[in-house]
Amino acid sequence: xxxxxxxxxCYFIGHTQPLLLExxxxxxVGLAVFDPRSGTGGMAxxxxxxxxxxxxxxxPEKYASTGVPLFxxxxxxxxxxxxxxxxxxxxxxxxxxxxxxxxxxxxxxRTAEITEQRLQEAGVPVERAETGGYLASRxxxxxxxWSWGIEPTGLEAPAADRLARPPxxxxxxxxxxxxxxxxxxxxxxxxxxxxEEYDIRLxxxxxxxxxxxxxxxxxVANSVMFANRTPIESIDHALMFLGVNLLAQFVIxxxxxxxxxxxxxxxxxxxxxxxxHAVGTAAVCEQLARTVRNGRPGLAYTAGLxxxxxxxxxxxxxxxxxxxxxxxxxxxxxxxxLAAEQAVLGTTHCEAGYELAARWSLPETLAEAIRRxxxxxxxxxxxxxxxxxxxxxxxxxxxxxxxxxxxxxxxALTPRFQALGIPAERLPRILDALPLGVFASGTIGxxxx
Numbered sequence: 001x002x003x004x005x006x007x008x009x010c011y012f013i014g015h016t017q018p019l020l021l022e023x024x025x026x027x028x029v030g031l032a033v034f035d036p037r038s039g040t041g042g043m044a045x046x047x048x049x050x051x052x053x054x055x056x057x058x059x060p061e062k063y064a065s066t067g068v069p070l071f072x073x074x075x076x077x078x079x080x081x082x083x084x085x086x087x088x089x090x091x092x093x094x095x096x097x098x099x100x101x102x103x104x105x106x107x108x109x110r111t112a113e114i115t116e117q118r119l120q121e122a123g124v125p126v127e128r129a130e131t132g133g134y135l136a137s138r139x140x141x142x143x144x145x146w147s148w149g150i151e152p153t154g155l156e157a158p159a160a161d162r163l164a165r166p167p168x169x170x171x172x173x174x175x176x177x178x179x180x181x182x183x184x185x186x187x188x189x190x191x192x193x194x195x196e197e198y199d200i201r202l203x204x205x206x207x208x209x210x211x212x213x214x215x216x217x218x219x220v221a222n223s224v225m226f227a228n229r230t231p232i233e234s235i236d237h238a239l240m241f242l243g244v245n246l247l248a249q250f251v252i253x254x255x256x257x258x259x260x261x262x263x264x265x266x267x268x269x270x271x272x273x274x275x276x277h278a279v280g281t282a283a284v285c286e287q288l289a290r291t292v293r294n295g296r297p298g299l300a301y302t303a304g305l306x307x308x309x310x311x312x313x314x315x316x317x318x319x320x321x322x323x324x325x326x327x328x329x330x331x332x333x334x335x336x337x338l339a340a341e342q343a344v345l346g347t348t349h350c351e352a353g354y355e356l357a358a359r360w361s362l363p364e365t366l367a368e369a370i371r372r373x374x375x376x377x378x379x380x381x382x383x384x385x386x387x388x389x390x391x392x393x394x395x396x397x398x399x400x401x402x403x404x405x406x407x408x409x410x411x412a413l414t415p416r417f418q419a420l421g422i423p424a425e426r427l428p429r430i431l432d433a434l435p436l437g438v439f440a441s442g443t444i445g446x447x448x449x
Contacts, residue, residue: 001144006030006043007276009062011071013042013078014143021141024153025091026398027108029064029115029131030139031071033087033124035080036146043141044071049110052432062432064111068118088128089115090139090150107428108132166346167317175313176352179259182360185210186255189248193298194363200244207235207251216254217247249301253279256305259312266318267311267349274312277396278305285392287430291422292384300388303369306362307389310353310370317345338374350374376419384420391416395427 006012006023016039023030023045034041050065060066076082092112112131119126128150130137135152142148167175182190185206192202207214214235221232221242232238238247260275267274285304289295311318341348350371357367365382369389372379376386394413417424 001142006045008045008047009059011042011044011061011067011074013040013071013074015039015079016146017143019143021143023091023139024136025139026093026136027091027111029089029091029108029111031068031087031089031115031119032139032141032148033071033075033080033085034141034143034146035075035084035086037084038079038081039146040075040078040080041141041143041146042071042075043139044068046111046115048107048428048431049114052428064114064118068115069122072122072124082123085124087119087124087126088139088148088150089119089126090130090137092131093133093135093137166344167314171317172313172347172352172355175316176356176359179312179356182255182362183210183213185213186251187361189251190302190366191363193248193252193302194365196296196299200239203244203248203251204235204239213251213254216257217251220254220257221247221250245298248298249282249305252302252305253282256309259309266315274308274315278308280396281305281307281389281392284395284430285388287433288388288392288420288422291426291430292388292420295388296385299365300385300392303366303385303389304392306353306357306366307370307373307393308349308353309356310349310351313352313356314341314345314347314349387416387419391420391422395430 001018001020003020003022004012006021008028012021021032021043023043025045029046031044031046032041033043044061044067046064046067047062048064050063051060060070072082072085075085089112092108094108109132112129116126116129128148130150138149138151138153140149188206189203192199192206207217218232218234218238221238232241235247238250242250256278257275260278282301282304286297286301289297289300338348338350350373354367354371357370362370365385368379368381369386372386373389373393376383376390379386390412394416398413414424417427
């Protein structure tokens with residue numbers, strides 16, 4: 001059976017077919033609804049309870065208050081009968097150690113409450129609801145048998161340990177060598193970003209030297225991943241429509257997409273999970289950089305995009321040693337992810353990423369952010385950038401869990417805000433400002449697979 005991952009801020013509607021819809025939920029809330037008689041149903045994934053600012057009304061599907069009525073209306077337009085609809089909801093959890101910020105904002109709780117209220121107002125019965133608690137969950141909808149399932153994630157019982165040894169340094173070196181190098185044109189653009197030389201002529205000239213990268217960049221610019229609804233047909237068109245800063249971000253996203261979209265099931269819970277997490281972290285880092293003094297949003301975006309590049313190096317070894325690796329994680333309640341990597345693999349994704357950055361000749365600023373995004377205080381330079389990436393990574397894990405089998409130290413959220421001088425109360429506005437396509441994977445809106 002085919003699978004379709006419904007990301008935050010998105011919904012999917014279709015008819016009876018061999019397709020499994022799934023959403024991984026932390027504070028977000030998932031809603032599965034179907035009418036078995038008409039063979040119509042789908043799933044919605046809400047990021048926030050209601051719009052924080054007026055701009056949020058542009059994308060009503062992101063919020064429970066506006067997304068539930070929209071979703072139900074689209075279901076009826078696709079053939080569902082209102083009186084025949086059945087619903088299940090999940091999510092709205094307080095993932096990780098509960099902090100004052102969680103209790104004050106209560107993002108997940110309010111999202112779940114509003115979802116239930118809107119369904120009650122519409123006369124749609126909720127036949128199953130598993131919301132709240134302290135664990136991330138997976139909501140799925142079988143569109144062939146019209147059945148749903150809700151299960152916690154992160155508590156999977158490890159299989160029996162197999163005999164595993166840490167990969168030898170030469171094996172890791174070969175893994176680094178096998179990864180396709182970042183194109184030279186993209187590397188030069190990375191250096192322009194690092195040096196703040198956003199010259200349109202320089203960027204366009206470098207991009208035109210690599211036809212493959214140009215084609216990949218246009219593909220990314222036109223993909224649902226970035227929710228772009230205006231076709232971008234050329235680099236000149238992209239420069240005019242997107243601007244130099246956004247185009248530079250798309251170039252780097254295109255350059256690493258293949259690297260982070262490997263089919264292996266080591267770190268990622270779903271295909272492309274590493275890449276989606278990277279893009280989401282990048283967008284959060286960009287928004288955070290806009291709130292700090294002397295922040296550089298373009299550089300922060302790029303650092304967020306590259307922060308987990310070391311996982312591409314180690315992914316195959318994690319897949320081979322998965323039972324032992326996750327047993328190490330389960331034995332530590334706070335989830336010391338780097339310690340588990342060190343014990344099982346003999347290194348960490350941070351160090352592997354730093355080695356890869358050196359091989360690719362990435363600017364030292366970015367290499368340091370890759371190496372220190374779990375320990376920004378140890379950074380030799382640009383500690384603020386490392387702090388931004390550390391916070392962006394935590395926000396993605398805390399409020400959009402499920403793309404990776406990862407258990408970062410979530411209790412560090414408030415200290416990370418404090419280290420950057422950003423009021424924690426700005427978190428809803430930061431999330432609300434993210435582009436809709438940041439989390440998107442697959443079809444946004446009514447579609448059939």
